[in-house]
Amino acid sequence: MTHDSTPEAGGPGPVPDGESGLAPDTEPSAPTEPADEPIGRRVLRLRTDRGLTQRQVAEPAYTPAYISTLEAGRVRPSEAALRHVAERLGVTYEELTTGQPAHLATRLRLRLTEAQRGLTTGAAEEAAVLYEELRAEAERHGLAAEQAAAELGLGECALETGELPDAHRHFEAAEALLVAAGAPLPQRAPVVRARAVAHYLSGELRYACYLLESALDELNTSGLHDPDALLLLYTATIAPYMDMGAHARAAQAAELALSLAPQAGDPVLVAKMHRSVARTLLAEGRAAEADASLSKAAELYQRLQIRTELAHCHWMRGYVHAQNGRLADAERELRTARDMLSAKRAVLYTTQVEVELADVLRRRGSSDEAAVLLRALLGDLNPERGAVHAAGAHRLLGIIAEESGAAGAPEGSGPVTAAAEAAEEHYVTALSLLERAGAAGDLADLCRLLGDLYRRTGRIDAALDTYRTGLGHRAAPGTTTLGPAPAEPPV
Incomplete structure (x- = not known):
């Protein structure tokens, strides 16, 4: 033919x-x-x-x-x-x-942005449904970057609802996808930060610091000077540093974050930075500056309508007021944060705020209300899920038990045995949780409380051993298990 x-x-x-x-x-x-x-x-x-x-x-x-x-x-x-x-x-x-x-990747990215907006404005469960649809579609078409973004979003939703094992699984899947695709570290920084936060909330403070410090070292020594990535990672280090008692290193991270803020292109990162930096300002006794930093963050989040982060700002402001003795203001801010997070069904964050609120209630003379709140929330906390705040709840219950025993004892009659035993049980449980998490600063304070209890009940040798343990946790301020601090970014 x-x-x-x-x-x-x-x-x-x-x-x-x-x-x-x-x-x-x-x-x-x-x-x-x-x-x-x-x-x-x-x-x-x-x-x-x-x-x-x-x-x-x-x-x-x-x-x-x-x-x-x-x-x-x-x-x-x-x-x-x-x-x-x-x-x-x-x-x-x-x-x-x-x-x-046609234009699949672009449409997926637009829908990912929609899901992220839903997550940040309080609809975690609805966002998770959309993220799951997007993850499956991206996987079906072999779009690794979009699939990784969906996995990251699913992990963030799991963090919001307190499902830490699910969060770990999604974050690890996101990082594996990006590594396989050859994504550079600045693109992987949000996933590294998310993994570290999940480990921090699981009580694995040292490993959280390891992840963040390793990434910072790689960024700063390899010339990958990305302001957004650095700001994200430095800000994330502040909370675990503070809980580990590494105040000097937390202050250094806050200073570097502040210097990077003018270069950052993401206002959400700047708002997060202001919220985290407030903790170090407070540790240095600069309460007014801490409150001002939180006010700036709140203004940004309000403008962006990001309710989760706005709730965290109320949370931190309540903490600042409590440390500064303004208990009525602290209670108001913490209740606002608790209500906002509860409305979003952010279970883990809600219980953490309630620990802070219970402390304020106790200091305001409402110990019974505080004890009821603490016992109720302990069901949502365990060694793998909010260990530091579970320890905080037991510590407060121990203090309340001691205070109630002292109030019920006749003048000069000595400690009430039942109250002392209840307090000791809570302190020992808290000590075990903090040792597992490596929260050195809280450990030192708890050892003082337990040592004082042993001394008042006549167990001098046990008191001395406990005091020595507390001093050991105070012996090396500003350090972690990683030795030298990570390299600083080039000037």
């Missing part, structure tokens, strides 16, 4: 090099198939979905027999042939050759 240069109605048209308009059993050709779906099968699927015949797809340039050959995977189509088939099927050339709908 010869082919004319001008196609005739119902007949064959010009055939580009390497192709044939013959029937499938006349001129076979080895196909080139993408890994996910053979291109011929994709043509068959799209044609069938649209209710088109092989003739309708073929004309006017090719024969129905050629389309049959292509669908059977027995011909290697040229770019010109695929562009013709794509036009007849009503899809783009890229969609036909890759199997990915």
